[in-house]
Amino acid sequence: MTAEVAIMNKQAIALAADSAVTIRDDKGQKIFTSASKIFTLSKYHPVGVMVYGNADIMGVPWETVIKAYRSQLDEKEFATIDKYAQDFISYLTDETLLFSEIEEEQYVINQVCGCFRLVLNKILHKLSRELDLEGKLTETQVNKIIDQTVRDNHDIWENSDLLPHAPPDLIDNLRTKYEEIIQEVKEHFYANVSDVASDHLTEIALNHLVKDSERVSYPLTSGVVIAGFGTNDVFPVLKAFLIEGRVCGFMKYKHQEEKSDEIDIENDASITPFGQDDMINTFITGVHPNYLLTLVNDLRELLTSYPEVLVDSIDKFSPREKDEWKLKLAPISEEMCSEYIARLRDHNTAFSTDSILRVVRVLPKDELAAMAESLINLTSFKRRVSMEEETVGGPIDVAVISKGDGFIWIKRKHYFERDLNQQFFANYYR
Numbered sequence: 001m002t003a004e005v006a007i008m009n010k011q012a013i014a015l016a017a018d019s020a021v022t023i024r025d026d027k028g029q030k031i032f033t034s035a036s037k038i039f040t041l042s043k044y045h046p047v048g049v050m051v052y053g054n055a056d057i058m059g060v061p062w063e064t065v066i067k068a069y070r071s072q073l074d075e076k077e078f079a080t081i082d083k084y085a086q087d088f089i090s091y092l093t094d095e096t097l098l099f100s101e102i103e104e105e106q107y108v109i110n111q112v113c114g115c116f117r118l119v120l121n122k123i124l125h126k127l128s129r130e131l132d133l134e135g136k137l138t139e140t141q142v143n144k145i146i147d148q149t150v151r152d153n154h155d156i157w158e159n160s161d162l163l164p165h166a167p168p169d170l171i172d173n174l175r176t177k178y179e180e181i182i183q184e185v186k187e188h189f190y191a192n193v194s195d196v197a198s199d200h201l202t203e204i205a206l207n208h209l210v211k212d213s214e215r216v217s218y219p220l221t222s223g224v225v226i227a228g229f230g231t232n233d234v235f236p237v238l239k240a241f242l243i244e245g246r247v248c249g250f251m252k253y254k255h256q257e258e259k260s261d262e263i264d265i266e267n268d269a270s271i272t273p274f275g276q277d278d279m280i281n282t283f284i285t286g287v288h289p290n291y292l293l294t295l296v297n298d299l300r301e302l303l304t305s306y307p308e309v310l311v312d313s314i315d316k317f318s319p320r321e322k323d324e325w326k327l328k329l330a331p332i333s334e335e336m337c338s339e340y341i342a343r344l345r346d347h348n349t350a351f352s353t354d355s356i357l358r359v360v361r362v363l364p365k366d367e368l369a370a371m372a373e374s375l376i377n378l379t380s381f382k383r384r385v386s387m388e389e390e391t392v393g394g395p396i397d398v399a400v401i402s403k404g405d406g407f408i409w410i411k412r413k414h415y416f417e418r419d420l421n422q423q424f425f426a427n428y429y430r
Contacts, residue, residue: 001020001022001275001276001391001392002017002018002020002021002035002037002052002053002274002275002276002391002392003017003018003273003274003275003276003277003279003280003376003379003380003392004016004017004018004037004038004050004052004225004273004274004275004376005017005271005272005273005274005280005372005375005376006050006225006227006238006261006270006271006272006274006372007270007271007272007360007363007368007371007372007375008227008235008236008238008261008263008269008270008272009263009268009269009360009361009362009363009368010235010263010268010361011364011365011368011402012236012365012368012400012401012402012403013227013228013236013238013368013400013401013402014365014368014369014371014372014398014399014400014401014410015038015048015050015225015227015372015398015399015400015401016038016369016372016373016375016376016396016397016398016399017037017038017050017052017376017396017397018033018037018376018379018380018392018393018394018395018396019033019034019035019036019037019393019394019395019396019397019413020032020033020035020390020391020392020393020394021033021034021035021055022389022391031389031390031391031393032394033393033394033395034394034395034413034415035055035394036063036397036413037050037051037052037397038050038397038399039051039063039066039067039070040070040407041066041069041070041073041084041088041226041228042070042073042077042084042407043070043074043428043429044074044075044077045077045228045229045231045406046228046229046401046402046403046405046406046407047081047084047226047227047228047229047230047401047407048226048227048228048399048401048407049066049088049224049225049226049227050223050224050225050227050274051066051222051223051224051225052222052223052225052274052275053221053222053223053242053275054220054221054222055222056222057092057222057243057244057245058099058103058104058106058107058245058246059103059106059107060098060099060103062222062224064098065092065098068095068097068098069088069091072091073087077230077231078230078231079230079231079232079233080230080232080233080237081226081227081228081229081230081233081237081238081239081262082230082237082239083230084226084228084230085226085239085241088224088226089241089251089253092243092246092251092253093246093249093250093251099246104245104246104247104248105178105181107245107246107247108178108181108182108209108247109181109185110220111205111208111209111220111244111245112181112182112185112186112205112208112209113185113189114220115204115205115208116185116186116189116190116201116204116205117189118153119149119150119153119201119204120189120190122149122153123145123146123149123150126145126149127142127145130145143194146193146194146197147193147194147196147197150193150197150200150201150204151196151197151200153200153204154200154201154203154204157203157204157207157208157211158203158207160207160211160212161211161212162210162211163210163211163212163252163253163254165250165251165253166210166211166250167250170210170248170250171206171207171210173248174206174209174210174247174248175206177248178247179202182202182205182206183202185205186198186201186202186205209247209252210247210250210252212254220244220245221242221243221244222242222243222244223240223241223242223243223256223274223275224240224241224242224243225238225239225240225241225259225274226238226239226240226241227239227401228401228407229401229402229403233262233403234403235262235263235264236262236263236401237261237262237263238259238260238261238262238270238272239255239260240255240256240259240260240272240274241253241254241255241256242254242256259272259274268361269357269358269360269361270357270360271284271356271357271360271375273375275392276379276391276392278290278379279375279378279379279382280375280378280379283356283375283378284352284353284356285348285349285352285353286348286351286352286353287348287352292348295344296341296344299337299340299341300337300341303333303334303336303337303340304330304333304334304337306333307325307326307329307330307332307333308326310329311325311326311329365400365402365405365408366400366410368400369398369399369400369410369411372398373396373398373410373411376392376396377396379392380392380393380396395411395413396411397409397411397412397413398410398411398412399412
């Protein structure tokens with residue numbers, strides 16, 4: 001896991017990231033605190049990139065991929081950060097040296113395994129819950145639960161949208177090329193299921209490779225943040241993406257519009273956290289996200305159930321009159337609840353978020369960097385003094401990108417001694 005942040009005003013953008021990386025396998029996990037997560041996307045122009053989530057793409061480290069792209073980019077420049085992002089995605093889509101057919105096939109296997117494992121875990125959870133209630137289950141009951149769970153997951157994916165850059169015949173092409181592999185993986189996870197469930201599982205796997213579902217997350221997804229200035233960008237711009245991998249010439253990625261941002265005359269400051277963002281959001285909003293969510297949910301439940309409790313307590317009403325009053329009061333209660341929650345959020349924005357952004361908009365470049373580093377330190381400190389795993393930690397890399405000065409490292413760790421490796425720095429711009 002990781003914690004990263006981008007802080008922007010009209011002058012510059014500061015990027016900061018911790019160095020922790022978690023390695024997991026079937027026997028456990030190990031946390032290292034030496035990973036690099038911030039890179040220059042161009043050696044010559046003011047563009048940087050941060051990565052979080054999965055440290056690899058299709059088995060290739062992101063550091064290798066980014067530096068290979070940077071090498072072929074050379075001195076080429078683009079008018080906007082959006083063009084840089086599009087060119088980087090195109091490189092990932094078209095590159096054959098880094099991602100061969102073997103890697104693509106392994107990516108499909110990994111994705112399908114993960115997909116089937118998610119469905120299997122849901123089945124086991126439902127079976128366990130029913131077993132606690134019933135004491136024991138017949139084979140018919142077990143099969144019914146399996147079929148229903150598979151069908152529910154199938155419906156989720158069928159109702160999900162095809163990613164906008166996916167060709168319409170992509171699922172058919174995947175079926176032709178990888179149906180045998182999907183069948184082999186399916187037999188490993190599901191030895192005995194009905195024909196209908198088996199067909200649904202195949203469709204789930206195919207949809208999982210090319211569709212986006214807000215209700216399904218997957219651990220092999222990487223976050224990629226491209227930030228800085230194109231030649232025509234007067235103020236800093238940030239573009240955020242979630243990227244999984246490539247199959248049949250299709251790169252599965254999603255533009256995170258809610259995380260992407262750009263500075264202009266009106267929007268003159270922003271703070272955008274990535275990865276483990278709970279402590280940064282707490283600092284920005286003045287309240288922990290989980291506490292606010294609990295407060296909102298409990299308040300909504302309280303206010304929406306109150307009319308029913310109130311009406312039921314009035315003895316002079318007949319059952320019919322009670323039902324009529326409940327119908328009348330329900331929308332009023334819902335509206336009052338929504339208005340109060342909106343006022344609560346507006347209060348947070350006015351007295352916490354806006355007051356911080358008023359300062360951010362005038363911070364000089366060195367103070368932007370100091371603030372970014374402090375926010376990552378805050379997240380790391382919280383993990384260290386609580387019983388949570390220390391999945392954020394290690395040296396913090398900090399960079400500032402401005403239109404005039406370009407990409408400037410404020411803090412950067414090296415795995416080697418600088419004085420012993422002068423050839424590295426001599427060769428960097430060669």
